[in-house]
Amino acid sequence: EADIYQTPRYLVIGTGKxxxxxxxxxxxxxxxxxxxxxxxMELHLIHYSYGVNSTEKGDLSSExxxxxxxxxxxxxxxxxxxxxxxxxxxxxxxxxDWAGSGNTIYFGEGSWxxxx
Amino acid sequence: DAKTTQPNxxxxxxxxxxxxxxxxxxxxxTDYIHWYRQLPSQGPEYVIHGLTSNVNNxxxxxxxAEDRKSSxxxxxxxxLRDAAVYYCILNTGANNxxxxxxxxxxxxx
Numbered sequence: 001e002a003d004i005y006q007t008p009r010y011l012v013i014g015t016g017k018x019x020x021x022x023x024x025x026x027x028x029x030x031x032x033x034x035x036x037x038x039x040x041m042e043l044h045l046i047h048y049s050y051g052v053n054s055t056e057k058g059d060l061s062s063e064x065x066x067x068x069x070x071x072x073x074x075x076x077x078x079x080x081x082x083x084x085x086x087x088x089x090x091x092x093x094x095x096x097d098w099a100g101s102g103n104t105i106y107f108g109e110g111s112w113x114x115x116x
Numbered sequence: 117d118a119k120t121t122q123p124n125x126x127x128x129x130x131x132x133x134x135x136x137x138x139x140x141x142x143x144x145x146t147d148y149i150h151w152y153r154q155l156p157s158q159g160p161e162y163v164i165h166g167l168t169s170n171v172n173n174x175x176x177x178x179x180x181a182e183d184r185k186s187s188x189x190x191x192x193x194x195x196l197r198d199a200a201v202y203y204c205i206l207n208t209g210a211n212n213x214x215x216x217x218x219x220x221x222x223x224x225x
Contacts, residue, residue, distance in 0.1 A: 043160070043215040090159045104150075105213065107159030 003027050006091050006108035013081055013115055021076045021111045023091030030096035032074040033105070036060060037088045049074060050096060081115040088112050120204045125220045128194045136189040136219050138204030143184050148207040151178065151189050153200040154218070160203060163189065199223045 004025040013019055025032065034047040035058075045058030049068040063085070064078050074093075078085055091108040121139040128134040140149065148167050152160040164171055164178045166187070171178040177190040191198055203218040 040217075042217055045213075092159070103207070104162045104165070105152075105160075105207075107161065110157070110159045112157075 004091060004093055004106050004108045006089075006111050008111060009109060010112045011114070013113070015080075015082055015115055017081050017115075019078050019081055019113070021089055021091075021113070023074045023076070023108060024072050025074075025093040025106070026072060027093060027095075027106065028071065029093035029106075030071065031094045032068065033092040033094075034058075034064075034066060034074070034076050035090040035092065036062065037090060037110075039088070043090065047076065081113075083115045086113060086115050119214050120206060120216060122202075122204055122216065122219045124217065125222065127222045127224060128191075129224050130196060131193050134191040134194045134198070134221065136191075136202050136204075136221065137186065138188070139186045140204070140206055141185045143206055144208070146208070149178070149180060149184075149187050150205050150207045150213075151176070152203045152205065152215075153198075154203070155200045160215070163202070165207070194221075194223045196223050196225060 007022045030051040032049045035043040036046050037043045044060035046060050046062040047058055047066040049055050052068055052071055055066050055068055064076050066076050068074055089111045092105050094103045094105045148165050150165040151163040153163050154160040164173050164176050166178045166180055179188045201218040201220050203215045205213050205215055
């Protein structure tokens with residue numbers, strides 16, 4: 001069972017508000033990811049991290065930002081939410097394995113964000 | 117991009133076996149084949165993975181073609197709880213794993 005947790009699971013906020021989606025994992029994984037997924041659509045990587053103080057942008061451009069001050073914590077922030085940010089945000093983690101690709105990726109249950 | 121091709125949807129009767137196909141003709145020698153599934157309103161969960169040999173676990177079996185250009189996820193007895201979107205992905209160790217839209221499995225009671 002995955003030990004990766006996201007909060008909040010559901011959030012409705014007004015346009016212009018600042019929000020932070022929390023993600024924590026207790027597996028000691030170095031790699032963490034944020035994906036964005038609209039209903040019935042593909043997952044798109046928006047941010048990832050190799051470890052503490054490492055953050056990189058993914059393939060899908062996003063107005064969100066992330067930080068990685070502790071290994072277990074990878075929050076995502078939207079400084080000024082807009083209706084176009086309405087989506088599901090999925091946090092994930094995996095062990096760091098430069099050589100191979102057999103490592104499992106563990107996903108949280110997702111955070112559903114609605115901006116009105 | 118190491119991409120895969122899957123049918124958009126499949127149906128199965130409850131308690132019958134299900135074979136979910138996946139094509140990955142651009143696979144390279146070190147790419148692992150991973151399968152995940154996503155239940156409604158949840159994040160994807162790991163099902164199984166393999167490199168060259170067929171694999172079995174408590175959830176499913178993975179049959180990998182000899183040339184590795186295709187694979188099949190086998191659910192031996194589909195239950196209603198197996199209704200989900202199933203993703204076949206190539207794990208190259210790179211940062212971005214292409215999940216695609218997967219195969220939506222409907223299980224008919």
